[in-house]
Amino acid sequence: TTHRLAVIPGDGIGTEVTPAAQSVLDAVAARHGFGFDYREFDWSCERYRTEGAMMPADGLDRLRDHDAILLGAVGSPGVPDHVSLWGLLIPIRRTFRQYVNLRPVRCFDGVESPLRNADVDLVVVRENIEGEYSQIGGRINSGFPDEMAVQETVFTRVGVSRIADYAFRLATTRRHRLTSATKSNGIVHTLPFWDEVVAERAQGFPDVDWDAEHIDALCAKVVLDPGRFDVIVGSNLFGDILSDLTAAVAGSIGIAPSANLNPERDFPSMFEPVHGSAPDIAGRGVANPIGAIWSAAMLLDHLGHPEAATEVVDAIAAVLSETPLRTPDLGGTATTSEFTAAIVKRVA
C-alpha cells in the first residue's frame, strides 16, 4: 500500500520538525512493506505575505483527496491569528469534521517532570469543532465607553454525544477511567447540558468508572495527583487548557502530539504537534521533533498500522531513556536531525 499524505509544514519550526517526522514515517513503513506518497503544500504566513492568503481559494478541496494530513505549525509574528489560524488550521479542523482532538500525555524516562512525583499516562479527548470557539458574536458601540463584546458558546447534543462516546470507548481500551471537565456551577446554560449528555452516554459504558470535575479543581488535581487520570474529556476550550497543562506536568509541551480525527473517515484526519511555530528558535535546526514524530505515530495508527505506530513511540522512549540525546528545550545539545537520525535508526 501507498498512502497519499498531504504535508503542510507551515511556519517556523513547523518546517523543521515535519521533514523529521516524514523520515521516521518512511523508515518504519519500508520495514513494514508500505509507503507514503507525499504532496507538499507551502501554505504558511510566508505565502500570506506574498499571495495575501494562507492557502488558495480551493485549498480545502485540494486536501480532500488524501488519506491524511501532516501539519507542522502555523503562525508568525506580525500576522494576525485570524489570518494564520482561521485561514488554515481551524477551517481544516471544521470542514473535515475533525471533531476529536486526541492528545496523549505520558512521562518518559529521561524527561524530567517539574513535579516531584509525576506518573502520568493519560489522554485528553478534546471536542474540536464547536463549543467556546464559535464564530458567533461581535461588538457594539466600538470605541465608545459603552462598548461591549459578546460571544456565543454552542454545544449541540450531536456534538457532545459523539465526543463523549469516543472518549468512553477509548477508556474501555485503557484503564476504564474517565473524567469529564465541566464548570456547570458557574457557566449555567452550556455546561449543565454537557454534563447531562455525558451522563446519558455513560450508560452505554457501564464498565467505565467516570466522574465530572469542575475545571478549576481539575487543573489543581492534575498538578497534585496526575496519576489518577486516564481519559479526560473536555470541551474545545477545556480540552485545550488541559492538554497543555498535562503535557507540562509530564515535562514539556515540545513532545506533545495531537490527532485531529474524523472518526467516520468521511474526510482526512490531521496530525500535528501541540507546540507552535516557535519563531524564537526557528531556523537554527534545534527544534524538538518528538511532538511531530509522535503525531506521525498517531497517523500510522489511524491508517491501520498500529504495530508501526507502537514501534515509533517505543523508539522515542528508548532514545530518551538509553541515550543522552536531547534537544536544547530538554536540556541537551542535540540538533533536530541528530535526534531524528537516532529514531530512524531504531525503527528502520
Place this chain on the structure above:
Amino acid sequence: TTHRLAVIPGDGIGTEVTPAAQSVLDAVAARHGFGFDYREFDWSCERYRTEGAMMPADGLDRLRDHDAILLGAVGSPGVPDHVSLWGLLIPIRRTFRQYVNLRPVRCFDGVESPLRNADVDLVVVRENIEGEYSQIGGRINSGFPDEMAVQETVFTRVGVSRIADYAFRLATTRRHRLTSATKSNGIVHTLPFWDEVVAERAQGFPDVDWDAEHIDALCAKVVLDPGRFDVIVGSNLFGDILSDLTAAVAGSIGIAPSANLNPERDFPSMFEPVHGSAPDIAGRGVANPIGAIWSAAMLLDHLGHPEAATEVVDAIAAVLSETPLRTPDLGGTATTSEFTAAIVKRVA
C-alpha cells in the same frame, strides 16, 4: 472603632473555619484597639432544606448595611448549584458590585509544593461579575436529537477597564510585572476585545512590564516556571482556573484566600476561603482554617488595618515554619482549633 461584620458560615467546613477566622480577628483587633460587631446569618443549604431558600427574600438588603462580609463556604450534596451558589454566593458578588476577586498565592516554608522548584509569590486578579458566567443563554429542542444549548459571554469596556486598572495598580505596589490571560487566537470576539482594552489601560502604567499569554500556554508556564509571575489578570473563568491552579502549585488549595472587592466601597466586600464546603471531612473538626484566616487578613487590610493584616499572615507563616502543627490535608494531625489557637497566641 468597631466594625460591623456580616458572617455567613454556610455549609460543611464553612461552619468550622469561620469561627476560627473570627477568633483570630478578635485577638489581633484587641491588641490594636479596634473591634468587631458580628451579625451571624444561618444562610445555607440546611436553611434551604427547611425554608426553601438559601436566604430570605430581603437577604441582600440585610447584608448591605455592614462594613464587610465574612463567608465560609456554600454547597451540600443533593442541593443543586443553581440553588446553593446562584441563590447566595453569586448574587452577593453581583449585587454588591464586587468586580475584583483577589487571590494571593505564595509558598510557605513548611508546606510542600508538588513542584520540585516552586517559588511562587503572585496574585490572581479575577474579573468577578461578567464574562463567561453570564445568565444569558438557554436551550432549544430539549430532549430531541437536535437539542442545543447556547451561552453568551459578555465583556464590557467598563468591566474590562476597571479590572485591568485594578491589576495594573496592584502591580505597581509589587514587582511591576503583569500577565493578562487571553485566548484571543481561538475565542475571536470577546478575547481580542479584552486584549485591546488591557493594552489601552496599560498605557496609564508605563512602569509595569506586561504581556498577554494564551490560557493554555499560561497554565503550562505556571507549572514549568511559576516564579516568573507577579500579578495575573484574567476573566471570570480564566481567573477561576488560574487561582486554583496556582494555589495547587504552592501546595494546597486549603490555604488559599480570596477577597471579593467593591473597590469604590459603595457596597460591602466579601472575604471567603477559595476551598468549598468539603462535605467529606465536615463535622470532624479537622478542616484547615488557613484559607479562612488569611481571608480575614485581607478583610483587615480592606478595612484599613494593614499592620494587623500583615501580623496575621506572618503568624500563619511562623506557625507553619516553626512548628509541626498541620491539619490532616497538609499531612499533620492537628485539629482546626489547635491550629487556630497557635495563630491566636501569636497575634494576641
